[in-house]
Amino acid sequence: MDLTVNGQPRSFEGEAEMPLLWYLRDELGLTGSKFGCGAGYCGACLVHIDGVASFSCVTPMSVAEGAEVVTIEGLSPDASHPVQVAWRELNVAQCGYCQTGQMMQAAALLAENPDPTDEDIEAVMSQNICRCGTYPRIRAAIKRAAGQEAG
Template identity: 65%
Template sequence: MARYSLRVNGERHEVDVEGDTPLLWVLRDELGLTGAKYGCGVGLCGACTSHVDGAAARPCVTTTADSTRARITTIEGLSRDGNHPVQRAWRELDVAQCGYCQPGQVMAAAALLARDPDPSDESIEEALRDNVCRCGTYPRIRAAVRRASRIMRDER
């Protein structure tokens, strides 16, 4: 056990854990940020997708010891009011079914739009390729990313 200092959603947190603890379990067990979901633990399903320094990352395969210099954003920190364009588009198109994978999908989509505000369908499919949705909401996800892109353009 050792003490690590993490910057999550704009705040500093001190945690006492083993350094090899995956960041996902620190977010969930220590910080109570349960929006990042456990789906596979090996970086295959995308349910835990969060942002590390603004890019989509997988906290389930990132150790705590390697995260101390990072700027970490979870779904809870994506927007203050739940109205990030991606979150709005997701609601407008009624994307979610069970919703379990959706925080990860939303974070992956938000990271994509931050670097590519007007992505092609190929870019959307590439960016979200490893975010599994077992309910089969993919057609709506694709449409919602396009919608979010338009919302962002209209508000620029």
């Protein structure tokens, strides 16, 4: 199978049903995407597949064949994506385990809807769980990344 990961052509010769998450972490060493629930409920493993936010723990490699996969490591070469900047500026992370998935979900939201309402943010971000409860800071960071809140 051939695919592109963070702009680099890659190939995979293993089991077609292996989760994309294991390929990214174990074979490519891209450990930003985390294993959380293993069932597509928590969002810690979230990546973009052809621009769509996707749970890599339940996505078999066969689905990624021919696709463009972007992980947190590929979102920006120097961590300058507006979402990453806003996360740092607002100190969003507490334990940090879920935050890469949160940022990938937020980046996908803003790519599709650059001016989201609170309701839009809630609807999309409710797919990601933060056990530390940083939801108010996550919402504020998304608004900052969207340019809705000053400094």
